[in-house]
Amino acid sequence: MVVREKYEQELARVQQRLVDLCELAIHAFDRSVDVLLEKDAEKAWMLIEQDRFINRLEQHIQDDVLLIIAKQQPVATDLRRVMVLVKAASEMERIGDYAVSIAKETIRLGDAELVLPIEKIARMRVLAIKMLRDMLQAFITEDLMEAKVLAEMDDQIDELYGEALTELLAATHLQDGAESQLQQLSFVCKYIERAADHATNLAESLFYLVKGKHYAFD
Template sequence: MREKYEQQLQDVQQRLIQLCELSIHAFDKSLGLLQSQDISKAWIIIEQDRFINRLEQQIQDDVQMIMTKQQPVATDLRRLLVIIRAASEMERIGDYAVSIAKETIRIGENQIVYDLQQLMVMRTLAVDMLQKMLQAFSEENLIEAKEIATLDDEIDQLYGDVLSGFEQERTWHEMHAAQLQSLSFICKYVERAADHATNLAEALFYLVQGKRYDFD
């Protein structure tokens, strides 16, 4: 029975890694398409989200099946609960990719009126956080998980700076208000993605040490 459980657990963990990779790729890609204003490929991001949703649901179903049949306790139960949480958090990253793609489509081919440099720095930091989190989960590396909170602070600072810049731009160019609103939403999605990475760092500490931590 234990051998069967270990195989089932390995299978669901592999699906979680696949979900993470798909979500991170879609998120990073969506921001690149904003920069290039590639509307046709932005539609592809939206269409492909169904694969991420389907994989997340499969992980949830698999974990529920394992919990029902194996009735795990202690560390095994924590591991399964963390897998459910991680799958949910990463599915949200895929949702942010879709939301960014939709805002990119709304902006269309109109010239972007604001310098995207700071937003792209946020993109780099957020993707780095998510990739580090995936690596930390794979290795159960608490040191690397804790470093993610530091990167989140940097993104929070940039987020505040970018929003201030948008407000100044809106004051001078009221006709660009709709585009600046779309860009503000996109910044919020990037900031939230970083928050999800921090949530996963906390979940990893719970998995390994059995204690709840708050890195905010």
């Protein structure tokens, strides 16, 4: 087998592992909000336990890329591609971490009635999951136009995040003894907002991969 064919096989394996990592992380993140809404502490613990699979996949990707660099010594576009794979894996591992954080907030909240409707959280979650899933597809197909459109959705989530925090702060003065719960819900909102930020980071990485230039979405 010629060197180029060997490189492409190894690269394809790493790319597939990245897709697997993305799918696991996005599913865990989506499920974590379901668990929050269901107030299911048992499932929250399961999500926390399953995070090790996401972490392990990220480590495999890092190890594989190091081996590719050591054995194949890629340059120019090839080197840029493998480095973007490592960065993308790190971004998605953070999505898994946010799923764990939301699961932990679910456990802390327990089965107490929520003092505030969580419509904003549900809407933020829908947008964030769409961004992540569609961004993964754009990343696979290297569709820059789709990535740009999706990155612009982050403004909608930022707006919902601001509205949610305003509601939570207002409720602090209306609900006696609810400060802890409201703080926990504000953390959940932040985790969702940050997940959308990571989707935007993926779009920026894709632009760097294809164009060879750094591009920041403001």
